[in-house]
Amino acid sequence: MEYSFRNCTLEDFDFLFELKKENFKWYVDKIWGWKDDDQKERLQQDLNEHLSHKRIIMVNNKSIGVYVVHTTEDGDLFINEISILAEYQNKGIGRKILEEQLKENHKKGIRTILQVFKHNPAKKLYEQLGFKIYGETETHYQMENVNDFMINKEKIFPIGIGTWKINYQDNKDIEALFHSYKLGQNYLSLYMLYEDGNIVKSLKSFIEKCGRENLFISVNIEPTVNEKSDIEKQLNEYLDILNLDYVDNLQLHSPKFTKLPLLDTYFEMKRLQEIGKTRYLGISNCSLEQLKEINTNVKLDFFEGVYNLECKMNESIGILDYCKKNDIEFVAYQPLRRNRTQLKNYELLVELSQKYNKTQNQIILNWIMKEKKINVLIKSTNCYRIDENIKSLDFEMEENDYKRLNDFNNEEFENIKIDWDNVGDGIRIDQLPNQF
Numbered sequence: 001m002e003y004s005f006r007n008c009t010l011e012d013f014d015f016l017f018e019l020k021k022e023n024f025k026w027y028v029d030k031i032w033g034w035k036d037d038d039q040k041e042r043l044q045q046d047l048n049e050h051l052s053h054k055r056i057i058m059v060n061n062k063s064i065g066v067y068v069v070h071t072t073e074d075g076d077l078f079i080n081e082i083s084i085l086a087e088y089q090n091k092g093i094g095r096k097i098l099e100e101q102l103k104e105n106h107k108k109g110i111r112t113i114l115q116v117f118k119h120n121p122a123k124k125l126y127e128q129l130g131f132k133i134y135g136e137t138e139t140h141y142q143m144e145n146v147n148d149f150m151i152n153k154e155k156i157f158p159i160g161i162g163t164w165k166i167n168y169q170d171n172k173d174i175e176a177l178f179h180s181y182k183l184g185q186n187y188l189s190l191y192m193l194y195e196d197g198n199i200v201k202s203l204k205s206f207i208e209k210c211g212r213e214n215l216f217i218s219v220n221i222e223p224t225v226n227e228k229s230d231i232e233k234q235l236n237e238y239l240d241i242l243n244l245d246y247v248d249n250l251q252l253h254s255p256k257f258t259k260l261p262l263l264d265t266y267f268e269m270k271r272l273q274e275i276g277k278t279r280y281l282g283i284s285n286c287s288l289e290q291l292k293e294i295n296t297n298v299k300l301d302f303f304e305g306v307y308n309l310e311c312k313m314n315e316s317i318g319i320l321d322y323c324k325k326n327d328i329e330f331v332a333y334q335p336l337r338r339n340r341t342q343l344k345n346y347e348l349l350v351e352l353s354q355k356y357n358k359t360q361n362q363i364i365l366n367w368i369m370k371e372k373k374i375n376v377l378i379k380s381t382n383c384y385r386i387d388e389n390i391k392s393l394d395f396e397m398e399e400n401d402y403k404r405l406n407d408f409n410n411e412e413f414e415n416i417k418i419d420w421d422n423v424g425d426g427i428r429i430d431q432l433p434n435q436f
């Protein structure tokens, strides 16, 4: 449902009083007792003092709610109130307003805070949006939203669900994905190449059960694009199999998968974005030059590339930096190098693992997400390891330890030649993390 805002005036008093009564009388009665006169006096005083903080929420030219925010002395954005008439509740309006607000605040790096009556069911919505309790009074929970891993455009959990080698015939694997989802993982990355599309097919009911709107679905154009129409055909295949109207991100798995000039491929993908079949566009496994060429002509939102402790090529060739400067979210695949890094027992990882009482993989993931501020894509269908990976977000390391991880280099990876132009000279970039 579409909404808009207008400024609040003193003439809104009657509407605001009825709204307040409808939404808060129950709680006030329970705690202090509700008296109309007393509440009217409080509202009048509030309006006199804070009129400029209030905006009236409108739907079809009708006042249906109020949204009140102000900036605190610490620079946080305090959401004082978001109230909507009962008949307009549960239509996604409140959620949309908060999502927009959080998107703006995350972009600016602003903490968002609010308080909610302890019995108010709205607390659940706030939790879904990433608010966490940081304090409480006798009557309220104080909640904050400081998730600095969120992608500017969306609320995306920093650990995405990878799907390579999921056993699509084993229900236990799909059940494990539900475990990931319940813990907040909402970025689902799909590739038609994996198991001839059978993995994509097996995830239809997973998506339906999670609720399409609760997932961010990224799909890959692959394998070959011979002509322009192949792109829409490939996208339609995902949409048909999964019974979706749109995907969230559409990306070329690798420039080597298109026989068209790269830009023509992206002009066509842009057209698919304009007609609403995808919300964002991305690219995976391309060189810095290719990335720049596309992004200068067609705005990209995502770059999916290899990044882990041993293999930092996408950083050393400047892709990471270009993404940061151009508002492109870098999503790191193979952050654990399929557990290969841990098995090497590098001195530094062993030391930090003991120091922080975390596994080596948790040290790696914590460094990538907290220090490098990169989201990761991990495949795990083991609930124990899913928990382990998510718990890598629960701690901080000392600045100097992050620096040592930043400086860590594995010489084995340094001199590998990458075949960027797909001419058979060197190895494909997506094969890089599988070396050694």
Ligand SMILES: NC(=O)c1ccc[n+]([C@@H]2O[C@H](COP(=O)([O-])OP(=O)(O)OC[C@H]3O[C@@H](n4cnc5c(N)ncnc54)[C@H](OP(=O)(O)O)[C@@H]3O)[C@@H](O)[C@H]2O)c1
Residues within 6 Å of the ligand: 161, 162, 163, 164, 165, 189, 253, 284, 285, 304, 305, 332, 333, 334, 335, 336, 337, 338, 339, 361, 377, 378, 379, 380, 381, 382, 385, 386, 388, 389, 430
């Ligand atoms: N764009 C591209 O070219 C590209 C290339 C490669 C990958 N990807 C995407 O990125 C995703 C992640 O990459 P990946 O699956 O190759 O590698 P990965 O996520 O680094 O590693 C996955 C492997 O590690 C195991 N694992 C996960 N967490 C673990 C932990 N805490 N401790 C020990 N083992 C753990 C998993 O086994 P269990 O399931 O048994 O836990 C699985 O065998 C893929 O699934 C795919 O979606 C994209």
